[in-house]
Amino acid sequence: xxxxxxxxxxxxYIGVHxxxxxxxxxxxxxxxxxxxxxxxxxxxxxxxxxGADIPFIEGDVRNERLLDAVLAHQARAEQPVAGVIHxxxxxxxxxxxxxxxxxxxxxxGGTVKLLRAMARHGVRRFVFSSSATVYGAAREMPVxxxxxxxxxxxxxxxxxxxxxxxRDVTAADPGLSVAVLRYFNPIGAHPSGLxxxxxxxxxxxxxxxxxxxxxxRRSHLAIFGDDYDTPDGTGVRDYLxxxxxxxxxxxxxxxxxxHPGLLTVNLGTGNGISVLALVxxxxxxxxxxxxxxxxxRRPGDVAAIWADAGMAHRVLGWRATRTLEDxxxxxxxxxxxxxxxxxxxxxxxxxxxxxxxxxxxxTVTSLVPLLGGHNEVGRV
Ligand SMILES: NC(=O)c1ccc[n+]([C@@H]2O[C@H](COP(=O)([O-])OP(=O)(O)OC[C@H]3O[C@@H](n4cnc5c(N)ncnc54)[C@H](O)[C@@H]3O)[C@@H](O)[C@H]2O)c1
Numbered sequence: 346x347x348x349x350x351x352x353x354x355x356x357x358y359i360g361v362h363x364x365x366x367x368x369x370x371x372x373x374x375x376x377x378x379x380x381x382x383x384x385x386x387x388x389x390x391x392x393x394x395x396g397a398d399i400p401f402i403e404g405d406v407r408n409e410r411l412l413d414a415v416l417a418h419q420a421r422a423e424q425p426v427a428g429v430i431h432x433x434x435x436x437x438x439x440x441x442x443x444x445x446x447x448x449x450x451x452x453x454g455g456t457v458k459l460l461r462a463m464a465r466h467g468v469r470r471f472v473f474s475s476s477a478t479v480y481g482a483a484r485e486m487p488v489x490x491x492x493x494x495x496x497x498x499x500x501x502x503x504x505x506x507x508x509x510x511x512r513d514v515t516a517a518d519p520g521l522s523v524a525v526l527r528y529f530n531p532i533g534a535h536p537s538g539l540x541x542x543x544x545x546x547x548x549x550x551x552x553x554x555x556x557x558x559x560x561x562r563r564s565h566l567a568i569f570g571d572d573y574d575t576p577d578g579t580g581v582r583d584y585l586x587x588x589x590x591x592x593x594x595x596x597x598x599x600x601x602x603x604h605p606g607l608l609t610v611n612l613g614t615g616n617g618i619s620v621l622a623l624v625x626x627x628x629x630x631x632x633x634x635x636x637x638x639x640x641x642r643r644p645g646d647v648a649a650i651w652a653d654a655g656m657a658h659r660v661l662g663w664r665a666t667r668t669l670e671d672x673x674x675x676x677x678x679x680x681x682x683x684x685x686x687x688x689x690x691x692x693x694x695x696x697x698x699x700x701x702x703x704x705x706x707x708t709v710t711s712l713v714p715l716l717g718g719h720n721e722v723g724r725v
Contacts, residue, residue: 348428349426351415354431356376356384360383361540366592367594376402436500480492512607525610534675536678539692559677569641574649584672615655
């Protein structure tokens with residue numbers, strides 16, 4: 346029987362790609378998401394193109410009664426949760442500056458409550474979404490995991506505090522196994538064009554903004570600063586394909602299932618790409634022009650940061666394999682096929698895309714009726 350994994354935030358951008366990679370690798374994911382920034386239809390699409398049955402629970406990761414009910418239900422059904430991939434959280438830097446308490450509550454409080462529930466139910470394998478933002482304005486490139494950490498905004502602080510919680514609980518319990526994944530800049534989409542990034546508001550990140558400009562939904566891209574100390578003056582980041590990132594989670598989970606202790610690891614390509622180079626690559630691949638204007642630098646943005654990706658390769662056997670062109674082509678396909686995001690009726694699954702495992706009922710089932718009304722959010 347497939348190993349069952351709980352994926353919090355599994356209806357979000359990275360989460361749905363992680364679901365696809367987990368099913369492809371033979372795992373059975375269960376999703377817990379409050380849909381504050383995710384979309385249930387995204388999970389349904391993954392279920393459809395993988396042929397997997399992916400149980401979905403709408404609820405808040407801070408709801409300990411719900412967590413207890415889910416973990417107990419799985420144990421009773423003899424499909425105990427073997428590990429948790431914790432992606433649920435808030436991620437907008439500007440919002441974190443305006444409302445830091447919300448960020449501490451969800452990103453730190455949610456992590457603590459999840460760890461407590463896991464401890465009550467003997468679940469001891471944990472993969473955590475952290476961010477390269479914990480490095481702040483890093484001094485030495487490429488950034489290794491040993492580089493000093495110094496976030497420049499509340500969002501980054503919440504990730505660092507959560508990392509500290511994980512370090513302390515792992516030190517207190519040698520049987521616990523945790524992987525902290527410091528993501529660089531995921532972009533692009535699944536090659537099927539069926540799932541991708543679907544911002545609910547004006548995109549806060551550059552790539553979905555580029556795709557919306559190319560589609561004609563926005564007039565131009567604002568590039569924040571062209572006077573940085575970088576080859577073309579625009580900011581340099583380590584963009585990686587979201588499916589490479591998703592596969593990194595599979596490797597990280599395989600690692601924690603075998604090795605106790607704490608692993609903190611960068612997930613990036615090791616290449617720095619400027620915003621302007623990203624725009625040019627996108628124009629080449631899509632054949633569309635992306636008009637842009639230079640705007641003032643944004644406070645808190647760093648000039649350049651890219652990963653030393655060596656540890657991920659040495660310890661996890663993971664390396665990003667997709668090119669910048671792949672990221673642009675797949676992200677553009679998603680945007681073209683889904684001009685209204687998940688509200689767009691999905692096209693038939695292209696041949697060759699469906700995952701190998703075709704099993705289950707091809708639907709997203711809900712566990713909530715099985716939980717005896719424990720889901721206080723209870724909108725499913
Ligand atoms: N996208 C990036 O560039 C990036 C970079 C570094 C780290 N991260 C981290 O990766 C994780 C996933 O990011 P994403 O880009 O997929 O974001 P996202 O907003 O698309 O996904 C997060 C998901 O978590 C859910 N969620 C939020 N609060 C919740 C709560 N209290 N209970 C249950 N579910 C909740 C949302 O509904 C959403 O589906 C986040 O923790 C984010 O901080 C993202």
